[in-house]
């Protein structure tokens with residue numbers, strides 16, 4: 358087993374990994390940017406190293422600073438969490454070159470399965486169903502038109518290097534292809550530095566269902582059931598659950614075995630997720646693979662009673678999987694809400710700033726993976742996720758009842774959050790019946806937001822200058838809000854001297870607990 362592990366991340370996932378290390382009695386080293394000096398993961402770690410200013414590229418994305426902190430602390434492994442460098446092959450290679458174990462797949466497997474087209478080719482080779490379309494990048498708009506005619510409309514153009522919907526354009530007919538190709542390609546170039554596109558037939562109202570796979574370094578690999586991730590807002594998952602309400606035993610087995618075939622063919626080891634789209638006829642199609650631990654891993658942990666982070670660490674230390682596929686049993690139902698500091702009344706803009714009062718829920722079946730506390734200032738440099746509320750029940754109805762209660766119990770004042778959105782979704786018939794698909798929330802929000810904000814400009818036939826006045830007023834309000842939250846940030850950022858001194862004793866201090 359490793360003698361000391363550095364967590365190259367922040368927020369709730371850093372706290373999550375720390376908890377696994379505490380239970381395994383492995384000393385844990387945190388890294389933090391100046392904006393995170395007072396963060397929970399810094400408080401809970403045995404040692405903590407400042408690695409730079411708030412900007413991610415000068416802190417959590419800095420390969421050199423993280424590797425040198427690991428060496429300085431005497432760490433022999435690094436857990437990357439998710440986001441930041443978790444799927445960065447260069448970082449995995451830098452760890453190896455520094456003789457530090459990267460807790461995750463090899464750089465080669467990460468590259469092979471992280472590229473959309475390479476993964477699609479691999480899936481196709483192992484007989485996993487992929488959506489009709491092109492397996493190779495498109496050379497021109499003309500080639501895209503020919504491919505769309507062959508696949509059939511509606512079709513969708515996607516970025517080879519993409520993900521999360523960036524550089525994605527649906528095309529309803531031939532006349533839209535050229536413009537969509539141009540726009541998608543330039544968006545992909547800006548977002549990923551690679552403008553290449555491929556095309557697929559567009560599935561209407563599919564579910565987004567993903568399979569958790571876990572492979573050791575001795576050729577053993579299992580799937581740990583599925584997660585339903587269709588409740589998304591603009592390609593950002595909002596609510597995830599396990600098992601999927603649309604699943605059958607044979608579909609689960611078919612998807613799980615396909616996921617394992619794809620991961621194994623790519624030489625994958627450690628925890629990974631294979632994403633699929635499932636249509637109304639319960640046919641499934643490979644979408645992409647995520648070569649990291651996912652935000653939503655807790656719902657899988659709750660229904661399998663496994664600790665995926667501990668298993669990741671054990672696998673990276675060379676241990677064999679302590680179970681086989683027949684030992685994997687799913688029990689009950691788990692649903693997760695991602696709690697964000699964002700303002701639903703201003704288009705879900707981030708709402709960073711000082712949390713005056715934070716009170717997490719509890720009681721039967723409730724798990725809270727969070728990274729904040731009362732008085733903590735949510736920085737505006739990072740993803741505004743505060744944490745996740747997860748409810749487990751013996752069935753989906755009990756999980757929903759418990760999650761409703763947990764959402765109602767949760768308190769976070771001083772910032773805006775999306776708690777109200779969960780309260781509404783969890784009461785919605787479609788959701789309660791499990792009849793959801795990838796665009797469901799986007800459509801529901803546009804219907805409800807019109808109802809909620811009245812959406813005057815759209816409804817009333819205002820004259821042009823009346824609309825101009827409305828827009829000016831809205832912009833004025835928005836900039837005033839931005840100024841206010843910046844002010845809040847300024848105020849929140851100046852901790853009292855004793856707190857700064859208090860932080861200082863945390864930095865580079867000797868391990869809190871006697872070494873073994």
Ligand code: MV4
Nearest residue numbers: 488513521522557558559560565589592795796
């Ligand atoms: C699709 C699709 C339907 N048909 N591909 C979204 C981003 C990336 N994860 C792939 N995604 C999708 N690819 C085909 N051929 C539906 C999605 C999709 C989605 C699309 C629009 C709005 C929200 C979505 C949420 C999840 C998946």
